[in-house]
Amino acid sequence: METKPARVRILDAAHELMLTVGLARATTKEIARAAGCSEAALYKYFDSKEELFVRVLTERLPRLTPLLDSLAAAPGRGTLEENLTEIARQAALFYEQSFPIAASLYAETQLKRRHDDTLRTMGSGPHLPLQGLDAYLRAEQAAGRVHPDADTYAAASLLMGACAQRAFAYDTTESGERPPVDTFATRLARTLLGGIAVADRP
DSSP states (O other), X not given: OOOOOHHHHHHHHHHHHHHHHOTTTOOHHHHHHHHTSOHHHHHHHOSSHHHHHHHHHHHHSOOXXXXXXXXXXXXXXXXXXXXXXXXXXXXXXXXXXHHHHHGGGGGOHHHHHHHHHHHHHHTOOTHHHHXXXXXXXXXXXXXXXXXXXXXXXXXXXXXXXXXXXXXXXXXXXXXXXOOOHHHHHHHHHHHHHHHXXXXXXX
């Protein structure tokens, strides 16, 4: 059986450990051990655990940012409802998978600060999907498919905020289950469009 390349094994191990023990407790030493390589070998591919975290988000989780970038670059494709539904679906899945990884950071103030500084230096962070959706909605606004008076940043915040909240808001309900992602995304996009679409709803 062919062995996976070291970088792939490291990403796989990091993803698994970050999911099971959280980002704060997943050390590079443990990640390297799980990947079957030395810690020194890990640092040949990744400068820090923070960079590894970003690569896990971009290479192992639903690809939200590329979707937003492609839509913003070519407004007018598909319908607004179809596009926002797919954005909401990908965002909900992204937050569902990333929340368990990142949640432990909020219990470690110094680690959280260092993590934020590194992401800032890398030009990354949780603000990017929000900015990406705002850029897409502004592009559609310029194309005449979003009302000219609509607050696109507020609309982006509403959609992304709802998708992020879905990752944890239902844990203490009687069933403990999240709303099905496809139904959730469809309802969210349709409701949001009721406030920002140019055309009246049928």
